[in-house]
Amino acid sequence: MMNSPAAPNPVRTGALADVAVLMPAFNGQADVERTLASFAEDALIYALIVDDGSTPAIVAPDVPGMQIEVLRMPKNGGIERALEAGVSALAERGFRYAARIDAGDLAAPRRLVKQRTRMEAEPRLAALGTWTQVVNRAGEPLFMLRPPADARTLRKTRMLRSPLVHPSVMLRIDAVLDVGNYRLQYPAAEDLDLFLRLMERYDCANLPELGLYYELNEGGISATKRRKQIMSTLRLQTRYLNVLNWRDWAGIGKNLLHLVMPYRALQKVKRAVFAGAKS
Template sequence: MDQNQNRAVCLIPHYNNPDGVVRSLASFGRDEQVDVLVVDDGSTRAPIDERAARDAFVAQGALRFLHLPQNRGIEHALNSGLSWIESRGYELIARLDCGDTNVPDRIARQVAYLDAHPQVMLLGGAASMVDQSGAEQFVLRHPAAHAEIVRAMRRNSAFIHPAVMFRAAALARTGHYPLNAPAAEDYALFWSFVQHFEVANLPDVIIHYELDPDGISLSKRQRQIKSRLALQWQHKDASPAAWLGMARSAVLLVLPYQLIFKLKSQLRRGKAT
């Protein structure tokens, strides 16, 4: 491990979204002790503006770029980033997606929690779900404790992918993001974490997650739900939660995404009032 590098690094995959990269990098607070690796997945239409990215990043750490020669999908981009990170001996790996933003002390909060709870190997947090103008639509929180998270995983992922931080050492047991769960690679990896280690979620909002109901194509959504169903079947037990989770996924396959988006937003806004 380089003596000048931080303990934590944040992995951000990028594909043709240079403005999103700049917004994400600008959200790291000035006092955050974190390095950042941006993995470009073969962008050609809108490559990263590295000068603008470096100007936006003001945290106490190094910003690095890994340019892949061709576009192979987010799973390959994330795994290329993980291999790069592991080879340099980082202790903690955070995630963020292009366009999503951190609260200014997000990294410090997660590092402090993991230092105080050495048995926890994966830590998530809550997200403020915002529209494309930045207006909050609702707050998404998942269960905080391990046992509740395992039960929630029967229904769907109990972690918000760009809000997680995990220990690099755990990857020796879990492996990298699986390539056989298209559009649900995070759910697959998180199942491996909950099977092998203790996990947790912070109740605090630590990221702002940009919602784009028109940005998810029907084909990608169907692949995601089919992958989720396969993972739910693989990890099923005799509990009602397991079978209800699979039934829910089957129903979602036939409902339009825009309808689900509106219903979720209304229900969660109602809970917040």
């Protein structure tokens, strides 16, 4: 499935000994380095970069306080395959938690230890996200994403809005494997597919505080694969539809609107809506 050396024996000490940062990457060496350097924790951090066929290949940067491994896929196969391979590799290495982030995004200080502490205290949690500040390429704030914090509300609103911001999430690896890992059936909506399956057996929640600075990149998946993402989301909404929950119907209607609305116009609407929610 991939070309990589034999699995190393990661240093497993400190408060984050069972946590690994999981970052898929395709090209963008500078973004990879900037993202990994953003982590500020009082413990050694292990990070797994899944290089999805980059040219030239991603090189593990030298980041103080961090042990970094690069897992190389034989060719570019998409984020779904890269994440599936990454979770499996972390399970083989004995990690309990995978903390997602994407190249170009930045972590808020002590994000990892806060998420791990909460997940250790609540064993039913399979995924824990955070609030997220959306920024442009220059790092200027655009709007905040504040998904509901509690598991019950997330279940009610999971079709109306994204229940968790994917790059902010810490995942329990055994739970992810229990529901079938990341998979390919819903291209560009692999995160929602995973979250919905997790919610059938476990709880998902959000820390009601800033944990991530998410870079809105018009070359990213949400922009370049937008129609595919919307169609996959609509398929998931239909599959998991609760006909008695008006929010599920509203979510379908919202995605149908997204299907016909230009991407730039949609981003303007989002900024206006989230700015209004803040005031």
